[in-house]
Amino acid sequence: MELKELYQEVILDHAKNPRNKGKCENYNHDAKAHNPLCGDKVHIYLNLDKDKNIKGLSFEGEGCAISLASASILTDTLKGKDLSFTKKVTDDFLNMLKNKSKITLNSLSEDQVTTINSLSGVHEFPMRIKCATMAWHTLLSAIEKKNI
Amino acid sequence: MELKELYQEVILDHAKNPRNKGKCENYNHDAKAHNPLCGDKVHIYLNLDKDKNIKGLSFEGEGCAISLASASILTDTLKGKDLSFTKKVTDDFLNMLKNKSKITLNSLSEDQVTTINSLSGVHEFPMRIKCATMAWHTLLSAIEKKNI
Amino acid sequence: MDIKNIKSEFPIFKRKINGKPLVYLDSANSSQKPKAVINRMTNFYETEFSNVGRSVHSLAVKATNRFEESRDKVQKYLNAKHREEIIFTKSATESINLIASSFGEKFIKEGDEILITELEHHSNYVPWHFIRQKKGTKIKFAPVNERGEVEIDEIKKLINSKTKIIAITHISNVTGAITPLKKVVDLAKEKKIPVLVDGTQGAPHLKIDIQEIDCDFYAISCHKMYGPNGLGILYAKKKWLEELPPYQGGGGMISEVLKDKVSFADSPTKFEAGTLQTAEVVAFSEAINFIEKLGIKNIQNHENEILEYGIEKLKKNNSVNIIGDPKERVSVLSFTIKGIHPHDIATILDEDGVAIRAGHHCCQILHDKIGISATARASIGVYNSKEDIDILCNAINNCKKVFNI
């Protein structure tokens, strides 16, 4: 396994310039998590409308490149999508890190698929899987946990 | 090391027919001890007169042949002796079990010396040394601990 | 692996004791270790060692994986429902102390009652005594009967609305009696009383299906299961894992540490403070492999055969008195010889290479009840054979010779 595959350009880019950072407008769901072993933190904010569409999605957090990039890519990919689609992508993503399966959902743009797939290299670095999955697990908690 | 040296006739005899068992008359000192690992118990009773002579000396207790024989031999040897002599014999006895030195005090009868020396074989059985020394340590405590 | 020739898997049997082959009948105290377990430890230290769970370098990652695989293995072996129900401790003693402290501090109040039995090892009494002292609780002892068993009716009689926990051994380490666990747990569940099982003597000899036993807590010592010393296991049912406060504080078990407050990780981490016994945990996998290869049922049958044989032979010896006669029993055979103290027996047996234990075996309550201060105990492990019993019996005759009986 090459480090280059872990730290691809697109990941470094998201880590250095994370998208959707901060609290999104009118968020009505949120959840946070942290990894006590390394100190990584993430806080996901979600604006979910009545029709179960994600109108707003953002995060705050600190941590390694993998965890920041993962959170950033998450928000970028899922903003504007509906809930059932979101859960599918999340499932796929978690499976990708567990089983190295690739993500190929139709309704994602080719670009988006490439971006998410860039995190598949983490599979080869077991101690870093948590870094990559934390935001996604936190998203699921946020969806469950209504907060008005 | 032969078991025969550990369990000599004289030891078995003292173990089976312990001398001076029970509470001696008018005892004014006593102390007890037990070994929690094996359950051996001993209680020494002492009648010490004003001139520091041991007028009465006896024990109660239960335990293995070595501990019973040792207590019995102790009482048999030291009854009627004075305190400084008693301490000397006790020192010698404890040294014998520690360093295998023999007991040769003048004022003991040849018989008594042989009897005490019969316990010297315990030196070769480290787990049993406590069995042999417990009564003697308890005697020292009893001497310290006036009890009227 | 052939159970008849299993001795060759245990390096210790190459050595002689007082010029005689070692006849090891002290497995209830601690079992010997098969080559595979020893080698795994050596090998781990030589080629894979790192602290687990804390660093991200390769050695640490692999050590952590091996470590957690052992947890999975234990979970599967005990048939526990969740991996986080398996907590690594120092010993069964620590496992019980953990629950007594954590459960006791939170749920036991003045006037409450703790129900144990007269069969308990000090490890399953003294930790509860601490709670008694702190909380002003009562400890009730379910009495042992003449056969050296505890009957379910005696336990039933002692349960009342104040009973906050039942702590009971799976197998007596003195009489070998198997306690009626299933009935105890059924009874306790009716009354919503949690049950802690001291499985120290159970796990090495019986098939343990923890979901079938359905107790709340089960304590194990790995060193009696052909595993390394210094390692214990606590099984704690999932519903308790959040309820119970942590036991020891330190590295690893925390979630967030601030100057004015501290929050804790989830189980099992929450209950595993500080650096653990990495090599021992990893090597314990091999102990389970060893047991699984032979089959725990086969081990039990083998041991029972030797035990029955031993009981038969000792019964024929007029001077020997066997302690207890439980209907269901395992591995352990305690006895006395008229006119010879157990300590003397152990010393004389040792001259013939026979290793047994003498004393109260950390069961003073039971010995007080029987009215003797010490017994001699032969306990059987997978490596024992009928020949070992023959040598034991000859050595017992030798005791009688030395004592002119």
Place this chain on the structure above:
Amino acid sequence: MDIKNIKSEFPIFKRKINGKPLVYLDSANSSQKPKAVINRMTNFYETEFSNVGRSVHSLAVKATNRFEESRDKVQKYLNAKHREEIIFTKSATESINLIASSFGEKFIKEGDEILITELEHHSNYVPWHFIRQKKGTKIKFAPVNERGEVEIDEIKKLINSKTKIIAITHISNVTGAITPLKKVVDLAKEKKIPVLVDGTQGAPHLKIDIQEIDCDFYAISCHKMYGPNGLGILYAKKKWLEELPPYQGGGGMISEVLKDKVSFADSPTKFEAGTLQTAEVVAFSEAINFIEKLGIKNIQNHENEILEYGIEKLKKNNSVNIIGDPKERVSVLSFTIKGIHPHDIATILDEDGVAIRAGHHCCQILHDKIGISATARASIGVYNSKEDIDILCNAINNCKKVFNI
């Protein structure tokens, strides 16, 4: 033994990491084990194993003797006055928990104060936090200065009539600072306040003369001293041994066990409930032999030379920020790289075979104070060389390349 070639004593260095030689800079986490220690354990299990202290057969007698000889060895090594002051535990974490629980339950009351420092490892804070919760005590933190040290004046300021114990680390596992122990103890003695020292990072690197330090308690983890995992030591000054109640209850630690009362053995047995880590304790003798053969002073000088060299080299790298600059320091070198998170550093270094640790190293209080959530930490053991530092520095440059910095 030649300190320059000492690596050959450690089997682990035969293995490769990602095709590269292992550069192990994670000794503050856990040290690697020399052959002699590993072999002693193997050998013990293969030819001498028995449970200690409980049986009278030959194996048990010899195992018990080896075990107690290890205690003597530790006593001598630490220059403790009495052998019963040496208590074997599972880890330094357990040693501290033992004192926090035993001392805390008995001597600390509502409104009292516990004085620790901002340098403390969670192991020397969370156990006191438990007491704070139970008793309604205050914990005060002596602040760390800009150099990453704790100054005696800061401690002096915080002591008052309510201070019931001072718990302080010997060496910070983040900045490597040596704390002014002698001054702390002198001050505390004046005020009759006992001092617990977390010696986890002290004992592997400094000559410990416990009578000279003159603290009341000193906690050690054997696995950081080239010894086996799963073993710790608690030194407790004789005057406390009777005063302190036992910590865990179980086999061995008792004197008499009755249904209505329990009395306890003397130290060290009183504090050593249950079956101990026999093989580990015995093998720890070899770890002390190893250290003594080299000489702890020589080890310290050797490590300091590498440390100085590392500090020099890292200072020259503009992107690297070294954490703390204590006047007296040992072994530990924590740093950050601008623009690269410590986790990423650790992963990239690992590709070059360099094992370091990233995170808060169980010192969240200190990291909060510095205002960063994680650091990278290289820690030096006897087997490290300047070449290791060179490889570390190259690997750091590689980090920068991967991150295009």
